[in-house]
Structure formats: structure tokens, C-alpha cells
Amino acid sequence: MGKRMFIIIVTLLLVFSISFVAVGCSGQRAAKPGEGPVGKAVELKFAHHWAAQSPFGRGMQYFADVVNEESGGQLKVEVFAADSLVTGVEMYEAMLDGIVDIGFVTTSQISPKIRELTVLEIPGIYDLGGGDFDYFDYAAEIRPNLEEIYEEYGMVFLYAVDPGDLAICSTQPIQDISDFNGKRIRDYGVWAGKVIEALGATPMTIPPGDVTLSLERNIVDAAMGTWGFVDGFKLYEQGKHITWLGVGGVSCQIFMKQDTFDALTTEQQQIIRKAASDAMHKHTEFLEETKEAFIRTSEAVGVTHYHLSDDIRAEMFDKFDTVFENSRDIVGPKGNDLLDKLLRMR
Helix, strand or coil: CCHHHHHHHHHHHHHHHHHHHHHHHHCCCCCCCCCCCCCCCEEEEEECCCCCCCHHHHHHHHHHHHHHHHCCCCEEEEEECCCCCCCHHHHHHHHHCCCCCEEEEEHHHHCCCCHHHHHHHCCCCEECCCCCCCHHHHHHHHHHHHHHHHHHCCEEEEEEECCCCEEEEECCCCCCHHHHCCCEEEECCHHHHHHHHHCCCEEEECCHHHHHHHHHCCCCCEEEEEHHHHHHCCHHHCCCEEEECCEECCCEEEEEEHHHHHCCCHHHHHHHHHHHHHHHHHHHHHHHHHHHHHHHHHHHCCCEEEECCHHHHHHHHHHHHHHHHHCHHHHHHHHHHHHHHHHHHC
């Protein structure tokens, strides 16, 4: 063997030995599915559109804090509030592309991608008029449906957020079905718009951040959303009349990509599940803490609150149900199963 060839072989052996030692000393190796990454913390990005100080923003930060603490730093959830990473309508694709790991959406933002969820976009998914409605019983009842639906699209459903009562924030009083006639009302999605049409008004889809300006410039006469939405975006500064509809709608869900979840250890998965359950209750706690303050603050700037009579609400539900039935052709078997369950529960 020539001297030159000997030097080359020795050099290659040295390089191989150094690489082997470096890998062995680092303690790193490829993780098996469900085993989780080895030897380093997992960083997860959690995106939503609410202000960080809102009840919803606080609830999602609570989830992140619990995960971070309970995992001893092995999971690090960073929250991106107020559309600072992606918007709600971009959430599904952003998760598929690995930009987001955990996302918050309203059903109107996700139903164009997951059609089965369309029924949760329609006002009237539950009735708050009787006074005995329990959100957590409702959420537990439909959870198997949501888990099955999200799984079909490669996602893991984590928890749903209590959105609170639907309300209409308007520049003129709305106290009867006839008061909707001719009004231009901001909706929060296609099917909410169909309900607005059924009530005799004209729907207009406007992004959440632009609604206040739309009321101020008389582009719309009113906006439909939860009272938390009215409060969070201070719509009452422009719309001095708030009509409480006494119905549920605008279902809100937190989910993550199945592959991301599966790559975690079993213990890490359990931590996320437990944090989701805790955060779900914390969201409602934060919401209830804020409700009375919202009413007092809005009344202090001249807002009048209205509650519809039972007869008017019964007429309103008839119009909602027509829209529900019209959704059956597009939501598929799982969507129809969910709708049937919702109507039985109501």
C-alpha cells in the first residue's frame, strides 16, 4: 500500500471515529412515533386572534402555562395572540405546513376546510332561555363527534371554549323580528349570514378587527357575535344598543396536528390533555368574571341592553331551524349525526 493511500485511509477512519463519538456523546437519536423527541425540549406555537388580555386570550395563556409547568420545561408552548402569527382563516393550512402547532378557530373559520363542522357555525346550536343550560354537559356530549371529525382531517381536537351568549350590537334598537328588516348586519360566516337573511336583514362578512370602524362609518347597522366579541373589540363604543339573543353559536375550538401530537411521549400527551381540560373550565371562569364588568362598562357609556321575549325567541328558532335543515346536504354523515344530537339536546 502506498504512503499516500495509507494517509487517506487513516484520515477517513479518524473522521468516522470523531463523528461516532460526537453522536454518542450528544445523546441524540431519532424518536419513534409516540415516543417523543429525545434529549431536548419540544417547542409548540399556539396561535389565536384574541387580544392577550381578553378572557379568551387569558384562557389560552393559562393552557400554555400549565403545559410548560407540568412538563418541567420539556414542553414549551409559546402563545401568539391577536393574529400575530397567522389569522384564523389561515390556521388549518398553517398547521399542515408546520407554522402553527396548536390553533384556535371559530367554526366559521374552519368549516370551509372541515365541512362537518358547519352546523356549529349556525346560531341556535343551543338554547340559553330556560336557565338550566350547562355548557360543560353540552361540550362533553358532543366531544366524541368533534374528536371523530377532526381525526378524519389529520387533527387532534383538544377542547372547546364557552363562547357565551350571542348578541346583536346595533346603532338602532332591535327588540322584535321586524326590527331586522332592511338592516345591514355584520355576520361571522356564511351560515350565520343565512340566518341574518332569514331574519330579514342583509348580511355582510367583515373581519373582526374591522367591525368597530364599520359601525363608526355606517357601513353596517349592527354586528352579530358573542357578547365577549362585542366586549373584546369594544363595539359598544359605536353601537349603543345590545340585544341578547339567548342562544349559542360561534363554536370555538382548540386543536393540533395529529402528527405533532403523535410525536410526543405518552406522558407529554397526557399533560396536554389535562391542561386542555383545566383550561376549558378556566375560560368560562374568566368569561363570567368579565360579564358583569362588561355590562357595567357599556351602560356607563350609554348602552341600552335588551332581552327578547319567549314568543319572539320561538319565532327566531323557527327561522334558525330552516337554515339548519338546509345545511344537511353539505355536511356529510358525520355532520348530520352532530346536528341530530344538537337538536335533541336543545
